[in-house]
């Protein structure tokens with residue numbers, strides 16, 4: 001999978017505003033850059049606008065005003081038919097997991113690789129290895145409805161990282177797991193980051209953030225973003 005050359009900015013927000021329907025602006029005058037290859041935390045109180053920001057980043061929303069650039073593409077002028085190819089370069093861990101209930105854990109995680117046409121033998125090698133790493137070796141054939149919240153979260157994370165995306169966006173990825181598993185998941189993100197993936201982890205967990213003091217932080221407060229480094 002081609003990686004972006006280092007040195008550029010994988011995300012650029014310029015004076016971005018966002019309102020849902022006719023509601024108030026939930027993001028206002030948001031401007032920042034995320035360097036390709038970096039590992040950022042996205043912090044801020046509940047309702048501040050973190051998930052909305054992530055939605056803009058994974059091309060799930062277009063800004064009401066201002067400009068959002070993802071992979072040097074202006075989100076507002078990117079044609080609808082071009083979106084799937086761009087989205088395939090982004091791994092997303094949703095707060096509500098969004099697993100497919102009729103598929104096993106293994107088949108959920110295999111999905112991005114199957115979409116990409118990887119050989120089944122490769123899939124059978126990589127997917128169980130990753131699921132073991134996140135502590136789910138004995139749940140390969142389990143359906144999501146039989147898994148706990150923390151187990152579902154780990155399946156969702158495995159699905160987001162399996163294809164080594166250029167950009168990983170994780171919304172509260174350690175919200176349902178204990179401290180030990182949270183650190184293991186952070187190590188997984190760090191490994192992925194070393195391989196070239198740019199990472200953004202949205203979290204309320206200040207304890208977790210303080211354990212990684214070198215990672216820059218984007219802090220959202222009442223719809224505005226301040227950079228804390």
Ligand SMILES: Nc1ncnc2c1ncn2[C@@H]1O[C@H](COP(=O)(O)OP(=O)(O)OP(=O)(O)O)[C@@H](O)[C@H]1O
Nearest residue numbers: 020023026044045046047048049050051052053220
């Ligand atoms: N689909 C939507 N329609 C209308 N308003 C929305 C929608 N999604 C979010 N909002 C509003 O936008 C604001 C920001 O919400 P958002 O979910 O981005 O916050 P957050 O920082 O991610 O919160 P949390 O940490 O609780 O997940 C809130 O006032 C919320 O009510």
